[in-house]
Amino acid sequence: MRLCAVMRTFLKSRSRCGAWDRLLQKQSRASICSHVHSFNEANIREKLQAFPGGSIDLLKQDSGIAVLTINNPSRMNALSGSMMLDLEEKVTQLENWTDGKGLIVCGAAETFCSGSDLSAVRAISNTQDGMMMCMFMQNTLTRLLRLPLISVALVEGKALGGGAEFITACDFRLMAPDSVIQFVHKHMGLVPGWGGAARLVRIVGAQKALQLLAGALKVNPTLGLQIGLVDEVLKDLHTDMAVGTTLKQAEQWLSNYVKGPVPVIQAVKKVVLSGRELPLSEALRTEMSVFGTVWGGPANLQALANKSKHK
Numbered sequence: 488m489r490l491c492a493v494m495r496t497f498l499k500s501r502s503r504c505g506a507w508d509r510l511l512q513k514q515s516r517a518s519i520c521s522h523v524h525s526f527n528e529a530n531i532r533e534k535l536q537a538f539p540g541g542s543i544d545l546l547k548q549d550s551g552i553a554v555l556t557i558n559n560p561s562r563m564n565a566l567s568g569s570m571m572l573d574l575e576e577k578v579t580q581l582e583n584w585t586d587g588k589g590l591i592v593c594g595a596a597e598t599f600c601s602g603s604d605l606s607a608v609r610a611i612s613n614t615q616d617g618m619m620m621c622m623f624m625q626n627t628l629t630r631l632l633r634l635p636l637i638s639v640a641l642v643e644g645k646a647l648g649g650g651a652e653f654i655t656a657c658d659f660r661l662m663a664p665d666s667v668i669q670f671v672h673k674h675m676g677l678v679p680g681w682g683g684a685a686r687l688v689r690i691v692g693a694q695k696a697l698q699l700l701a702g703a704l705k706v707n708p709t710l711g712l713q714i715g716l717v718d719e720v721l722k723d724l725h726t727d728m729a730v731g732t733t734l735k736q737a738e739q740w741l742s743n744y745v746k747g748p749v750p751v752i753q754a755v756k757k758v759v760l761s762g763r764e765l766p767l768s769e770a771l772r773t774e775m776s777v778f779g780t781v782w783g784g785p786a787n788l789q790a791l792a793n794k795s796k797h798k
């Protein structure tokens with residue numbers, strides 16, 4: 488099945504906010520499907536399956552916060568072909584998670600992700616296969632960013648190459664002390680292909696993005712905060728034993744933004760997403776449509792009955 492058809496099926500299946508879905512559907516077709524005409528999904532799935540190792544683990548919690556773990560520690564959590572397939576499957580599960588509000592993306596064994604598995608990169612170094620893999624990952628990471636969940640990447644250790652691209656597909660980024668984000672693509676004779684450059688420009692602006700990519704700069708927590716790539720630096724576990732694990736700190740941080748009923752939190756994400764991705768006139772229409780899903784809804788009526796004051 489061609490990817491465009493997959494995107495259409497996926498978007499059609501999520502029709503709780505018709506206008507929002509239709510607009511993103513239109514945008515998805517234009518931005519994701521237009522540049523590789525001969526994309527054959529079955530073909531790329533078969534190719535990716537030939538590079539096994541590691542897993543992507545998903546834990547959906549009663550709190551409404553899920554934890555997605557990139558798990559391939561013997562290769563510094565490099566993404567193998569089967570992990571790319573696994574990631575797509577987990578994103579589908581999250582798209583269907585009606586009780587979800589937040590998502591933390593992290594790596595196993597105290598490091599985030601060292602990018603694409605270099606053994607797979609070597610084996611599929613022809614242009615056609617490279618572009619297919621790139622399109623598969625662009626599609627998956629775009630869907631991750633568009634989840635109606637508030638997402639945060641928890642960076643410990645290293646986020647390199649595709650790992651640095653991955654973190655840009657989350658709404659927020661947290662860094663542990665001593666961690667590093669580096670778009671090493673230039674050193675590999677590459678540029679980002681998983682959508683990381685396009686998203687980076689939107690996060691830090693074109694000037695800073697150009698510096699990060701052209702200089703393959705090592706971004707430590709201080710620089711990350713300074714340029715707006717990173718939203719918070721976590722406390723050092725070695726000097727402050729009371730803070731718990733980095734994952735606990737990330738959950739604590741995210742809990743500030745996911746307090747409240749599921750439909751309201753998901754609606755917040757949708758209006759920001761449409762503002763981020765759509766032209767103003769379409770974003771305004773979408774905002775009205777999402778507004779219609781919460782106006783007069785249970786949380787709204789409850790707040791009115793409580794005569795809430797916001798002192």
Ligand SMILES: CCCC(=O)SCCNC(=O)CCNC(=O)[C@H](O)C(C)(C)COP(=O)(O)OP(=O)(O)OC[C@H]1O[C@@H](n2cnc3c(N)ncnc32)[C@H](O)[C@@H]1OP(=O)(O)O
Pocket residue numbers: 561562563565601602603604605606608645647648649650671672675677678679680681
């Ligand atoms: C569009 C996507 C573009 C891309 O993502 S291209 C890939 C970009 N990433 C890279 O080039 C990362 C290369 N690796 C490194 O620089 C270093 O291994 C790294 C991550 C800084 C860690 O350094 P160290 O702490 O010294 O550990 P190490 O080098 O001994 O690594 C431990 C084991 O992990 C392996 N590894 C690390 N990154 C990998 C990768 N991307 N693909 C496949 N294997 C990878 C590494 O080969 C080593 O394995 P082994 O113990 O020698 O069997």
